[in-house]
Amino acid sequence: MLNERIKPIVMPKWGLSMSEGKVTGWLKRPGSTISIGDELLEVETDKITNVVEAGETGVLRRVLGEPGTVYPVKALIAVLAEPDVPDDDIDAFISAYAVPAGEDDGEAEAGPQYHTAETPAGTIRYAKRGEGGPTVLLVHGFGGDLDNWLFTIDALAENATVYALDLPGHGQSTKQMADPSLSGLSKAVLGFLDTVGVERAHFVGHSMGGAVSMRTALDAPGRVASLSLIASAGLGEQIDHGYIQGFVGATSRRDLKPVLETLFADRGLVSRQMVDDLLKYKRLDGVDEALRALSSSLFADGRQASVLASGIADGRTPTLVVWGEEDQVIPAHHAQALANTAQVAVIPGAGHMVQMEAAGKVNALLKDHIAKAN
């Protein structure tokens, strides 16, 4: 009954634990013409503040989300429609709109948001979203965890089966690492894929996770359908050693917050919850040893020990390279190491966590690359 030319804009769901978000401000005025990818508004959650980008075109006919107000996920916060859609139809659409019920029930039926797998490397925590389509594996970076993909996983899962794991020593996976090297992590990732029954996947790796993905493509090319390297390690020697040392050494919020701020072009994105969550991780028994072992194996003397670009540059594995232009941890010019054989995108206004800071753009690049490579 409802007019298909009226497109709702709803409170997004970022990550597995988000249930509500606060509208902090609109970046477009009512009446503006909107294209796909336009920044519409800013939303703040307890984890992060981010921009909501338009997924459809139209005129911003109604803005319903009041700045400073908290709305549940999927609540209607604006309406897009072409100019010729009558106002009465839009008002009828708004009054008939109901936040889809049973969201929580649906999740309960779908099982827990996180799973664990007993692998040869130990217990690995992972998330799995989506059904059918190509299989995608998301591999986070040094000190990160699968929640680094909170803006990525659901977007890719629209037409793929997406796995995101916590590497050994990270998140809620085992803190034991028999071999704290790229090969060791790569073997752990392959062991995980064996355990969950995945033969071949499109690897999406961020930072150290990019280097782990490249190592896997070199050692087990049959398992890697394509590579998407985001602000990846392994493409040059340079790395901000101050970041690595600061992250490993920080034991308090005061020490950790400025370190985390170097991850983003917009320092304001580092929320209290993000700092607290990372401190809680760093306090777990075994984490300090794991991070120190990894950093001395991978980043000794302030340089990256493994540069894998030449092996990947033969172009056998379809490769996408994405970087935030303002990356302070690994310089964006490393993207050029694969410029001859890979698709390279350097995104302005974003830092090392480009998949969070420019989620819409990165997700579009990833979807396009995976679709072509599949």
Place this chain on the structure above:
Amino acid sequence: MSRKISMKQAINEALDLEMRRDPTVIVMGEDIVGGTGAQGEEDAWGGVLGVTKGLYAKHGDRLMDTPLSESAYIGAAIGAAACGLRPVAELMFLDFMGVCFDQIFNQAAKFRYMFGGKAETPVVIRGMVGAGFRAAAQHSQMLTPLFTHIPGLKVVCPSNAYDAKGLLIQSIRDNDPVIFCEHKNLYGLECEVPAESYAIPFGEANVLRDGDDVTIVSYGLTVHRAMEAATALAKDGTEAEVIDLRTLSPIDWDTIIESVERTGRLVVVDEAHPRCNLATDIAAFVGQNAFGALKAGIQMVTAPHTPVPFAPSLEDLYVPSADSIAGAVRRTLSPKGARSIAA
């Protein structure tokens, strides 16, 4: 894996994990095993409020029920610590400290210093503190200032299950005597706690809420009252920063000073009696080290200088309330700048 558990469960889990990790960890106290109950029930009491329940079945004789003599078993725990074990002695109610205080402040707290650093005393003395439990004046006190007064003692008072587990693990691993204060009215409070072991370093306060208008510093139960007050104040546009000290010795002066330098206003909340307590200590330190930053007089919200009343209506008035904390914040914001000392 993280799940919701109570502070009581978090303390039990910390003891269990450390006993599994380190064979020198032992647990002793009155009724911490508590005899056998029905068939198959090995630790009938598991401590007067059941905090240690289930540990005897897992660790057997490494849990010791002691005679009703604090001076004897606290002394034994301190001696065992000096000889290589890591005892966790439960004093039930920390109000009972009086009968064994010589062992604590003249012996345990002095060994490292008087033996030239050659002796360590890795003992934890844990027990209940605080009012609101209808347990009358001898089982309800917040005696933390007595412990912070003594050099050589570390003093911890968590406000939630996550902190309780991480701080108790740190206390057990620490090589000095630690007085671990558990607010009995927080035992049932649940929050997300990782199942794994983790240690929270001493001397790191937790900033629970950011704000630029006023700094509220507290510890233990009254942290929650301070958060309630901050939520109420936010409705009027006043943003309070709330600092949970977590450890009282050592204390995180840097976090307090940095916050006050930004907000210019300080309210210190302490469930202890008003004279020579944490509130006066912090107020004096800030007055001495950040006077130039203050826009108003420092406010202290404490229990009154009386024993804890047994009458429930009076006991409820005894512990600092969210209203009294919000009132103190408003005094720091009033043009007269909190000139009154007795509010």
